[in-house]
Amino acid sequence: MPYSSAPGPVTADASAAPGTPGEPADIRLIVSDMDGTLLDDDKRIPPGLWDTLALLGERGVVFSPASGRQYHTLVRQFAEAADGMAFIAENGAYVMRDGVELHSDPLDPAVAAGIVRTVRRLVADGARVGAVVCGKRAAYVESDDEEFLAQVRRYYAENRVVEDAAAVADEMLKVALYDFGSAEHGVARASLADLARTHQVVVSGEHWIDVMNAGANKGSALRGLQRDLGVTPAQTLVFGDYLNDLEMLDAADWSFAMANAHPAVRARARHLAPANNDNGVLRTIARLLHLPSAADGR
Template sequence: MPATPIPTPLLDTAGLPTGPADIRLIVTDMDGTLLDDAKRMPDGLWPMLAELRRRGVLFSPASGRQYATLARQFAEVAEGMVFIAENGTYVVRDGVELSSDTLDASVAARIVRTVRELVADGVDVGAVVCGKRAAYVERTDEAFLAEMRRYYVEHRLVEDLTAVDDDVIKIALFDFGSAEHTTAPAFAAFAESHQVVVSGEHWVDVMNRTANKGTALRGLQRALGITPAQTMVFGDYLNDLEMLDAADWSFAMAGAHPEVVSRARHLAPSSNDNGVLRTISRVLGL
């Protein structure tokens, strides 16, 4: 969920072209950016994706969600689409891995044990071990499982998260309180060697230091021969910061985290106001 909203114009047109821009790649975060507060796809998305494809513009979702979840959400148009999943740790196109950044098994086990210690101290937090094949959980209460299922359609309940047999790319932590003020500080020791990223009001992701949406995006740009000047990016939360840096056309959503607003070059209407599609239409002259 976004931070406390700050006043922003519906669309910051300063620096936008008067005619269609040469955009070849559009990358958007999902929750709080493309999806509205009810987690719904925006009206008009499918016709716009068809028009972007006709124009040779690649549209790529970039999310903390797993690849299987994103592929299901875009099943109608998934052919040829690049999915930047798990906050950039796993990039897939047409079922083929383009890149990944896996966690060392010993590090993953330490993170799980730290979560167990937090729970023993009374913190209401649970871990999701994110593998390439599925997401894994050992917490069994329905309240936690309901939150996990929203983002991980391929998931398995296991007895011991330290014994998962999969390539682990990320560990996501769901805190029923404030992830930024409770869970994230508890992982300060990991931040010395790994990334501890607050990806939402209740979520913290722990990944390799080299892994983020921006790294994944830059690799995709190199592979496709697309420049930052030809790239448009939308985001709303802290896990989008590096991705915004990789595009000249970077947009923070109205109501985004203040750091995202300060990092982006432009402002877009909120996800509840169909900000991504409205901005694409404006910039590309659709």
């Protein structure tokens, strides 16, 4: 089923080649999640991305990665095209553009310290869980478990192993917990049940849980960015696949769930895009904005 020419509920077959509106959609801001959305399952940048970003820049369209990843990690990944891009990092707790902070929502240090102590108790009881205390300057961990550190390095380019992650002098944006079992159903999330009454406790991946202030999420970050840029929800195109993307989908009229998305995300989005492994983000952008077929990533 082709895309509709205006935003609205779509029950498209994501495997079908999507159609286009009669004219290029009036889109001024494009926001995409990273893992499971823009990147394929091997965490690779899709073919055609740099050409697409150059074309978007020529049209005055701002592109923004929105991720649980660290700002420093995102800037490195997009080094070829970072000028003018906006970065929604740490699941919305930190928004940067051209090296300038636009918004941040730091955690109370006492809350971060409490989560660290909780994880220490879980580890002492035999649970395979790790904590990453995510500051503006770096991510801090206490564990020297190489399997855990390999996961940390993937998402946090600036990372440090410290003796006491709760005592570091930095502004802490969130605490991320890595559960070697299931993040959605495992012991780490259950241990945060009381904190979830006052803070944002969100499953951001198969093994990751992020803890932030109650108002910190990708959706609130996106709304702030829209105000900064003078862009409306009707001019905003968003892509997501997992539970930490839900609020972000609500902030855009052009909201797309990937074909591989969590069922809750597919239910929340207005439209469906091809899967991440099928270069769904770039294919959808090319069709909606009538970009040259070379930017289609095919």
